[in-house]
Amino acid sequence: MAVLKRAVAAAMLAVAAVSSVAATPEQEALDRLARMRAMPAASAGQEAQQQRRDLDAAWRWFGNNRTAALPVLRRELAAELKKPRPSQLVLLDVGYFLRALGEPPDRALSMQALLAIDPAGIVPQTQGQQLFRFVHASAADRDPRLFPLIDKVFLRGDVTVLVPQHGYTVDATSVCIYLYGQFGARAEQHLRGLLNDRAVVNRVLEVLMWVGSPDSVPAVAPLLDSADADTFARAATFMLRAGGPQGRDALLAFDPRKLQGKARQFYMQTRPQLAGMRFDTLVQQLSDSPPSEKAPAPRRLDDAAARQLLSSLFASYGSYEGIQPIELALAAMPAPQLIDELLRLRERSLLRISGEALADIDTTNTLINTLRFRDN
Known part of the structure; x- marks a missing residue:
């Protein structure tokens, strides 16, 4: 009987030991990665959504146990990348986790994972939103190797x-x-x-x-001769929105006599705008209403005040709340310097993903195009 009791006790200790090992953060991380690797290729729709929920649960666990998880994730992702056919879900979620919540040195490994994702594989088909987030977070590196994937x-x-x-x-x-x-x-x-x-x-x-910028006007101009009305309309709109004086001049030089249908109608609606495309008229578009109604008259900012306003915009990732864009257009800072600063601001604004962000970026783009018409 005593022997039996000792055997039972030993068995219980063994089970406890196994459970203890299984409960360590490293083993838990490995178990979750194993389940990730074992996930079948999901079809689109509800199956993919359920798979995303399962993957998000792993993300939350990794995040809650970041210190213990990171060494495991680094090691396992490096090993995954050496396989002839690496798990696409591991590349996606572990790679993105290292980009978002890892250390700065993890970015190189994260980029390797992103570049190893098959553009025609299961990830773009079923996990496109997560792939967007991964690429968006990595785009700040400006690595041109990402262009084929994008x-x-x-x-x-x-x-x-x-x-x-x-x-x-x-x-x-x-x-x-x-x-x-x-x-x-x-x-x-x-x-x-x-x-x-x-x-x-x-x-x-x-x-x-x-x-875009006026640099693209020579490449876009031939598309004004496109037989496709939608292509023509987009080419003309580019000239107006981003082409600066060069875009205006390209439209003025364009011969519209061969236009027909919707393309001709669009051109006839657009043509009157060209005469007003000069700085003194464009700058007024930056004021939503007469200053006496909603805001004080715009200030004439000196160079230092303009830089301070740009600094505030940069700190808010390009939010124009409480700011009159016309003040920047009229600022004493030279136009080329203002444009350079606004281009930097636009890139920073793109880190915000919201409808409000796009509205602010549109304001920045209007400012940039307006300043291209300013003499200095």
């Missing part, structure tokens, strides 16, 4: 992103604006190279309206 999944795809805390859905074009916009002039140059691709030309033009 082109394939987002420019040529139709990914929309729900932002539940704002009750807002980012449409497919705005998704591209948020991603390409952080690359600055490098993205504009890349997008210009896609203007001859009929499959994406309209969306490329839509993105260039937000992140």
